[in-house]
Amino acid sequence: MEANALERLPDPTILQKLMKIQASLNIILCQEEWLRYHSFNQEWNDGVSMAKIDNGSGDHLFILFSNEGSIIKGFDHESELSPYAQDEHKVWQGIYDDVPKGLLPLLDDDAIEKEDVTFCIWRKSSxxxxxxxxxxxxxxxxxxxxxxxxxxxxxxxxxxEFATDYFELSLSLEVVAKIYEDLPITEEMIHSLNSSCDVKEVLQELELLHLRD
Incomplete structure (x- = not known):
């Protein structure tokens, strides 16, 4: 991985906020939860929040945030490092070897699919x-x-740029920018971005997402 891609990752507090913003936009743009590209679960586990990216083509990224630190597990199904590309069907050597003991257990959940991995990145709180x-x-x-x-x-x-293509919607940059600034999301903003959605349902989902901000 190029160093600049790793360096471009913001600190966990900013990253968590960014993932939640993108999840909020996905709630507005896509009412079918299983089709959403970005999602966020504030109370994934005791003291743990989880962000997920799923492109619907077999690739995914999980980010777990905890007091111990944060861990990112990614899976590119076309990568040669995928367990499915190997006869032994095992995790590629070195991916998890150096992960701190306090962070690796965060991946121990069936929904995380720990063995389906092509890279892992982490950051302890210290x-x-x-x-x-x-x-x-x-x-x-x-x-x-x-x-x-x-x-x-x-x-x-x-x-x-991404959402216009993925969700096939014409989006107002001005409204999206307000959400990126973490301004309160109003009915008018929701309707502006997706006039066909159930605004009340969206507001309820957004309230749950931001319940513990």
Missing amino acids: DTSWHKGNVEIPEGESDGSDFLLGCIFHTPEDFV
């Missing part, structure tokens, strides 16, 4: 930067981290 295991990637191959970390949209412009 760390000042993100870390990645010492993994030998075959020449010309990729672990999918650049691709999947690129699905975290840092700016409203990037999100609008």
